[in-house]
Amino acid sequence: MxxxxxxxxxxxxxxxxxxxxxxxRTRPMFGALxxxxxxxxxxxxxxxxxxxxLTADRPAYRIATALCGNGEVPVREELVAATPFGDLLRFAKPAQAVEQPKVLLVAPISGHFATLLRNTVEVLLRDHDVYITDWKNARDVPLSAGSFGFDDYVDHVVHFLQEIGPPVHMVAVCQPCVPALAAVALMSEDANPACPRSLTLMGGPVDVRINPTAVNDLATGNSFQWFEDNLIHNVPLRYEGRGRRVYPxxxxxxxxxxxxxxxxxxxxxxxxxxxxxxxxxxxxxxxxxxxxxFAVLDLTAEFYLETIDRVFQRALLAKGELEHRGRRIDCGRIRRTALLTVEGERDDICAVGQTAAAHDLCSGLRPHMKRHYLQAGVGHYGVFSGRRWEGQIYPQVRAHILAAS
Incomplete structure (x- = not known):
């Protein structure tokens, strides 16, 4: 209702x-007055x-050109793969004399479209061949498409990496740090050739027990049933996803x-x-x-509730208890994917230490393959967008990807 x-x-x-x-529209009629x-x-x-x-329509990325070398080159969006719940988009540039590293940018499903990462894409495009997970509004996905939960998110990450093909690198921003890390663990255990050579986790809730924020307190201060009873609603009849249970x-x-x-x-x-x-x-x-x-998208009820339960209430990955379709996730099996974690000093959504916790989980990585970077003076959005992202954080990400290429 x-x-x-x-x-x-x-x-x-x-x-x-x-x-x-x-x-x-009447303003021009009155001239100087x-x-x-x-x-x-x-x-x-x-x-x-x-x-x-508010609008529920995805804004355009509006990325027509990218800085490359000493000038700008044209950019066009290219659909690489599609599912009912998300597309794999590539920001294609003209062929370069030197092949650039392929990077999958994994966007969150947290109420905003992937276009919120526009500046992240613009900066990455300078030195990389960039792909992004372009998630669809659950309001517009018919019930016949089935459900989309936490395990489906992990499956999408694996599928998109395979569509891009090796060698590939991955950057996850905020909420998807947990499913992205889980996907790499599974692919490492399976010796999947599309397993990324590097993984960058930026401001994500790997272990929410560390320095809890207001977001974490909300998740743990209410029961799972409270979230289901109070925050899950049905899509109105006028939309394609009519009847689908969503977190609006x-x-x-x-x-x-x-x-x-x-x-x-x-x-x-x-x-x-x-x-x-x-x-x-x-x-x-x-x-x-x-x-x-103010461009918002609905989350499927199953993905939202499972994320609340597995990531924010029980912190299963941090405890070594997270499972994917009945299979235990063991981050210790990651041995060839270099890890960089990035945090913002003033992040009030994913506090300092929550992302860095990935280093202890990835016990199979040698010390030279693990790096952490703490950016002073930035909050959550400053980690992946804005002046400090462009001038101070991005050089760290670029060097990490280059070293693992």
Whole structure:
């Protein structure tokens, strides 16, 4: 019922947004008067009403070129493989004189689309042949496609690595650090030729018992049944996934917003002021971020609940008790995949130590094949996006991949 109520309220707000959009289109009619201080405030209000909203459609990656060497080269998206729940996309560039390492970027399914990693992709493209797991909105996947749980996520990672083919490297961001590590353990044990030569884990919950955050406290402070009873809802009838049980993206976004409500309020106040002052570039920077941030996708109920149970409540991988389809995951079997873990000093989602815990689990790796990097002064998103990612963290990732190539 909650999902249907949210959808109804969204529908009721549509006429108001349409009226605001129509009002914005009248601005050119008033010439210089439309830029008087009072008019600026009026049109800024209309802009906020018309354009501040949630959407469940994947934004475009908008990566048309990439820096390579001393110049830019064109980039085109190429569909390499597809399943009902996710695509394997390649950001293809013209053939290089020197072949670049192939990298699979594993995106989280945590309420946002993989496009949230746009800047991660842009930077990786400078020196790598980049692929990404482009997950689909569970709202749009019909029930006939079956279920998608934690084990299915691991299967997708293995399948996509095999589609790319060796030699390949893997970078996992946030939540998928656990299934990515599990996939490498399975592939190592099976001597799978597509097993990645290097694995980079960035800000992920490998062992949530270390320095618990508010996210971890929420997971352990409520029973598994509480999550199922209060956060799982059915997709409304109008969508392809009608009847599918999901954890709605708007609920996840609400939780993220509540964690930093004052910051988000201040950013929207600043957006309004930039619009009212005619500072279009500053307003566009904030708007672009929130257009991405407010694009949400639903998680299948089974994947969300199994992740809560296995990763956040019981920490099974960290205890050596995680299983994949009845098969025990043994990270000690990883012997040829070099490991780099990256953490942010101010990460309030995956705290310092939670990702580095992977080193103790990968006991079969020799010391020279394991590295850890702690970036000072960044929070969760700063680990994979922004100035410090580009200038300080990426050189560490690039060197790690190059050394393992």
């Amino acid at each position: 909650l999902y249907q109520f949210f959808q109804t309220m969204t529908d009721l707000a549509t006429p108001m947004r349409l009226m605001a959009e129509a009002g914005l 439309a830029h008087a201080p009072l008019a600026n405030s009026f049109y800024a209000t209309l802009d906020m009403v018309a354009n501040t909203r 993206g708007f609920l996840q976004l609400s939780a993220f917003m509540a964690m930093n409500s004052s910051r988000h309020f201040e950013q929207h106040r600043a957006l309004y002021q930039h619009l009212a002052d005619g500072e279009e570039e500053q307003a566009r920077a904030i708007r672009d971020f929130y257009d991405e941030y």
